[in-house]
Amino acid sequence: MSTPHVHLKGITRRLGTCVANDGVELELVPGEIHALVGENGAGKSTLMKVLFGLHQPDEGEILIDGRRVRMTDPRAAMRHGLGMVHQHFMLVDTLTVAENVTLGSETQARFGLLAPGDAEREVAALAERYRLPVDPKARISQLSVGAQQRVEILKALYRGARVLILDEPTAVLTPQEVDELFAVLRALVADGVSIVLITHKLAEVKALATRLTVLRAGRRVATALVADTSIERMAELMVGHVPAPLTERSDEAPGAPLLEVRGLEVRDARRLPAVRDVSFAVRAGEIVGIAGVEGNGQHELIECLAGLCPPSRGDVRIAGAAVSGHGAREHRAAGLAHIPSDRLHRGLVSDMSLAENLVLGLQRRPGVGTGPWLGGHTLEDASRARLQEYDVRPPDPRAFAGRLSGGNQQKLIAARELTQGARAILAAHPTRGVDLGAIDFIHRRLLAERDAGRAVLLVSSELSEILALSDRILVLYEGRIVHETTPAATDERTLGLHMTGRASHGDSPLPPREGAPRTSGGLA
Amino acid sequence: MDVLLFAAAAVRISVPYALAAMGASLSERGGVVCIALEGLMLNGALAYTLGAYATQNPWAGVACALLAGLLTAWLHAEATVRFRADQITTGLGINLLAAGLTRFVLVRVFHSSSNSPRVPGLPEWRLPVLSDLPGVGALLSSPLVLVTLALVVLVHALLFRTVFGLRLRAIGERPEAAATLGLSVTRHRFAGVLLCGLLAGLAGAYLSSEQHSFTDGMTGGRGYIALAAMIVGKWNPMGAAAACLLFGAAEALQIKLQGSAFPSELLQALPYLITMLALAGFIGRAVAPRAVGTPYDPES
């Protein structure tokens, strides 16, 4: 093999107390598509930020064409021929395509005057050459997401990028756009560009990449040729092995349905259906796990069940009461507790005390406070026992929630949501970004709630968590429930196939979706 | 004839508004809210008076006004861009500072708490044809009126036809995107605010020059009207200038109707009401640059 184009040697990057990258190696040879795969938090993004000069490594070095370089900032990275397509596009909505592509290295007439005609011609020529169809005169805000992504790629190419880093490039695309993107990427590789593809969609790796590197918990666990690696093997490398179940499952049959969803459709921020025709019921005394790769409608499903976003079709019942279309307050009143997926944006008010955070969502309940009054010593005293019970450290009712560690913040939320006497519990990524002790604690609490006769809906992208806790498992893929099973009848490998939409569709690496027939071969 | 005279009066009134509003559009397009127009203008007006008083040369006064606008704007930029202080509070603070400072200087230098002695105003430019036009001839002989007319075109071109303008607009919308392309958010925002200071300082010079003196609090809320005009003009220099002309006409009408039974005070409120309607989306949609008001923190 020739000298690697880019060589990351022994990269270690610490974020606070945790090690995001631990001695990671990555070699990128000219003309290859190298997939960088791993679960959320495995360290993929951190590694690429180090490469692109957005983070400085604590240890290790970066070689470009065999020469050691320091990536001080993105400009340095661009000078060395690197280009990055961020997951959240770095585009100025109000400007045109040509303006965005040339920004910072504009074509100029004299006296600092813009030469928009020249810029548009140059961008059009570049777009033509790399077969990235886009109108240079169009404003970004008028473009589809796929076209915006093409602009991002053009931006990198305009600056002479020979290495392209794409962060989860298909997360926001429609199926046709995915096909088009793949065709473009293949053409770029044929032109001598090398590509790093960050993803956790294994079918895409199989369809597109030459080699792959798997990261798990900040370490590289494997680098291999894609042709020699089955999807099953990739999933195994990504996930590791599943720990033994925490407790015995109770044999009692589940009771009445407490959380029911029928024919639910929810639209995302772009007004496109993200949850499509989903129906299920969670009964008293069972935990139903919703497995799936993130971005397949989980977020919209959670927000809808919590009353934070109305469904466009279908209905939601909590403990028998129809609540769809009502707000969060009504959902809670009907008997739903909700551990939100984003504790800083939704679950906590960082600048309020632990005692105050323990009543968020319950601030109007008669038992909490008296008459119009709420707060002070009564509130603090009432919170002490719960802070102890849920092992929140420090158990000081007056401390600000923002000063707790992630694990303690999550325990604080659990202390609030699992002690309010709700009959149904919506637990969304309840252990994301918390330490092992807190994970174990929260898992045991959820099982205890199940045993106490509550209905628990667990949404998680951690397969191990789903397998360890659930009585039944539903797999969400592209907004639909594509598979139902139980932990005893499945394993992470099989689940992984369903999660990537592969199991039900034979050998096709990218299954067609309804209303979106695949144009085979794409544009290449 | 009457119509022409009225139009001339409206233009005269709208000149300082237009200068300040164009300045604000440069500052805000770069992402810095400009509540400080009032203070920038006030300092400019006093500086003109001081310069013209000391040298008896009105153009020296104009130079002083530009310098005062620049220095005041530099203070604003240091606080909001370098220290990332809240832009609105900083602007209000600068307005208060200018009010106090000008009064302080008025008392110390001119020993009066209300007004300065008479200073020379800018001499007329006798131009062929223009100056002889009926009705508007006098107007078109006023140097700052002509300069303002030219500036409307120049500032608009600066924002929409130059590399600097493109980068400034990009930074006001999406600073992080511009930063990943190697553009300095700090430097561009400084430039936007400082240019705003120059224009607002010039607006102040115009007020003093027209009045041949400085009086306490002589801007009388004009900075806020200019800000409103910039909003109604949708953050475009030309749009802002057009809105200023509209507001100037309302004010000219109000002056004409003063003393009559017509409730001229209500006309006075018109610019503000129009601005509120524009903000609520009733007169087209007035959309601010996306990142305006948000300090840029590269670490977050």
Add this chain to the structure above:
Amino acid sequence: MSDRRVQWQWLVALSPLLAVAAALAAGAVFIAAIGEKPLEIYALLFREAFGTGYGLGQTLFRATPLLFTGLAVALAFRAGLFNVGVEGQLYVGGFAAALAGAYLPLPGPLPAVAAVLAAGCAGALWGAIPGALKARFGAHEVINTIMLNFVAFALVSWAGRALFLPATVHTRDVAAGAQLPRLDAFVPVLRGAPVNVSLLLGLALAFAVALLLFRTRLGYELRAVGHNAGAAEYGGVSIGGTQLLAMALSGALAGLGGSNFVLGYKHYFELGFSGGAGCIGIAVALLGRNHPTGVIVASLFFGALSYGALVVNTRVPRELVEVLMALVILFAICARPLLERAARRWA
């Protein structure tokens, strides 16, 4: 991390004091520049403002409207809203108080009650307008409140055409029953100073605002919206409704401040009576860190400056105090981000 960070947080908490110290130091340069002795001037200023009964009464009188406007700004800030319109709300409040006090034929002390209520209601209405525009259209409250200040001035001037006494710019006197007594009637040491019952109303309101914010369900929701609207929404709080209510309450507080001048001092409304109390109210809230106790202390400080300025006027132009107030704002607003950035770097 923690010990050092805790120390820095203390420093951030003390930033208002640092800002005051820095402003006084900068003011000293001005004083020295005109050939006076800064320490002597400051000593004289504060001795006169707090050292005599009359001086204290004057300081309290000047602090009273700032207490109201400071509370108004602070309450809105707690809900995440920047109410730059306190000046206008104060203005319409004073006007409404003058009209109610002069024209409502009520017996006994009822006119005073009615006039105070009128002030609060007018202010609340004037604050609710930008609140509603924010809740309904998402229109930014800062611009709208500024615009409404000027609309208030224009509207009151127009109404004054019919209501002002001939050849004056003020209304007729309010009825005797609507006048708020001066405090020197009860506390002889304040003799001659115009401080009046409005101050007590302001202090009671400071207590009420503290109760509301930190001891009621409503205050809880209001603060939740201000700190983290996403979490408040998750907690079932209506964001728009809370913003509207916060702006109305804030406007009411500012409007009630009109009672000091109109009902307690001159007994009539006069054009321009608010005299920038709204703008200084923002400084008061900023310096008082949006806490009622802090607002009381800060309004007292600004009240003292504003009275002390008159005392030292023979030696230093009283306009210097306006410069000082502005410097306090600028230093306070820069001190926080500076210290926080330093704290982040050290922690």
